[in-house]
Amino acid sequence: MFGVTILGNNSAIPTLDRYPTAQIVTCNDQLLLIDCGEGTQLQIAKYRIKRGKLRYIFISHLHGDHYFGLIGLLNTLNLMGRVDPLSIYAPPELEQIIQIQMECSGTALRYEINFVPLMPGYTGVILEDKDLSVSCFPTQHRISCFGFSVELRKKKRKLIPDQAKAYEVPAAYYGKLQEGADYLRKDGLLVKNDWVTIPPEKGKRYVYCADTIYDVNLLPYLQDADVIYHETTYLHELEGRAAERFHSTSVQAASLAAAAHAKRLLIGHFSSMYTELDPFLEQTRPIFPNTDIAEEGVTFLV
Amino acid sequence: MFGVTILGNNSAIPTLDRYPTAQIVTCNDQLLLIDCGEGTQLQIAKYRIKRGKLRYIFISHLHGDHYFGLIGLLNTLNLMGRVDPLSIYAPPELEQIIQIQMECSGTALRYEINFVPLMPGYTGVILEDKDLSVSCFPTQHRISCFGFSVELRKKKRKLIPDQAKAYEVPAAYYGKLQEGADYLRKDGLLVKNDWVTIPPEKGKRYVYCADTIYDVNLLPYLQDADVIYHETTYLHELEGRAAERFHSTSVQAASLAAAAHAKRLLIGHFSSMYTELDPFLEQTRPIFPNTDIAEEGVTFLV
Helix, strand or coil: CEEEEEEECECCCCECCECECEEEEEECCEEEEEEECCCHHHHHHHCCCCHHHEEEEECCCCCHHHCCCHHHHHHHHHHCCCCCCEEEEECCHHHHHHHHHHHHCCCCCCCCEEEEECCCCCCEEEEEECCEEEEEEEECCCCCEEEEEEEECCCCCEECHHHHHHCCCCHHHHHHHHCCCCEECCCCCEECHHHHEECCCCCEEEEECCCCCCCHHHHHHHCCCCEEEEECCECHHHHHHHHHCCCCEHHHHHHHHHHCCCCCEEEECECCCCCCCHHHHHHHCCCCCCEEECCCCCEEEC | CEEEEEEECECCCCCCCCCECEEEEEECCEEEEEEECCCHHHHHHHCCCCHHHEEEEECCCCCHHHCCCHHHHHHHHHHCCCCCCEEEEECCHHHHHHHHHHHHCCCCCCCCEEEEECCCCCCEEEEEECCEEEEEEEECCCCCEEEEEEEECCCCCEECHHHHHHCCCCHHHHHHHHCCCCEECCCCCEECHHHHEECCCCCEEEEECCCCCCCHHHHHHHCCCCEEEEECCECHHHHHHHHHCCCCEHHHHHHHHHHCCCCCEEEECECCCCCCCHHHHHHHCCCCCCEEECCCCCEEEC
């Protein structure tokens, strides 16, 4: 299973019905948390996310609505008895912010935090774990900020059954073929793997664009993605304000998704000034029909 | 009006129906916030607390369930346009925790924070403002921790109407008498204020005991208080665990309130293990009948 569960979709000021940004990405049996606004631990409890399966946390940038909930979550995991290590990928300053608060409270965590600093502008793969691969890329915001591309690869090569039969490979060995093994026949012929299989299908890809001004330089990271999350802090009418504050509008997010030939677009990070979110869909769908509100508690399959 | 509004009554791990510790103390037209667990800004919005009237914040100690919501609140006040200064009374390390997070996010607050460090063990008056007086005292917890005593003094002296009449002070001057003025009669006699008034009635006092092990040394601060808040992390059965963790039980809180001849006791900081709170009342009320659960959203008059 590859999906993203929305825990919060609001921007800076939380409202009574919209939490600040946080998302859980489920990659088979592993959970990733992307951003962690205040109250994320409550949303994790509310939506019955299996905390124990959380292995990786990614913080896009150090504006509070993206990380103020992290310190509380780390403490709660400790109080609940976590011992499994946890990796945090974030701007380097976050490490000190965590450390100083642990020290002041006299807290010695029972689990290890593997802190991976994301230096300003860094682009590239930051995590490979089994069939999971995560890379980051910089977005243009008021402070150093990163988007994340999460890819769940297909591990198994695809069998060509006719070929396998023609080379007389026993069916019991097909599993090994899919893992890339050759087959040595009793008559001494080595059946090479690529005679009877083709490479794995392309993996699926979820791209989280964090906070960003409208920026066509993001296109290479978004190209052909299965699901894109792009912020839409403002409606089209406030394009000027969006640019001033290094945020994006509905129309800009949809245009980028269309240009990238993405399959689906999720929009979020709505300004607290908006009580109704339908106008966001009214402005995005004419440009990119397969758009949805990143609604809290909803899981979108990638 | 002098009252305390409960925003959270839970201990370390927030639950879906109980927020961590935070209380608003209303002293006529001034609001004080005591402790600020994660999500306090949401509770402030939910219970329609007038943020603009908040002048003073008191943080008892640097365990996360008492301050993780502060940084988010400070940011939100800024985003909402606050310009009035705000005073924060807290252990000294909190200043750096705030500063580093403001720096990382590139935030320049539009209002001034007057940070008053509470050094370990400090006892005494920390704030005098009009008819309001706040003092702090150390409690015994795992790290440096403070209780706060909030007193709302009666400003006006009490008139003795018969005496005022006997000295022929005109009724229009009674207001001045209550403020402490003497009265010069036309015949030259100076009517001294204390001939016609008596000192103001004693003020009312709310004492917040923060987190603490059962400690009779707190009694001098609690003596004759109108309302006491005392933590009851555990029921009586877990007295041993309470002591180990420098917390208190229901029976201990009630005993202390009784010994102090307090008028009313509020209990809170319940361990997340408890889903039902009635047993806390069943254990406290036989010892101190005027006990109430510090229930979220409820305002208790002092």
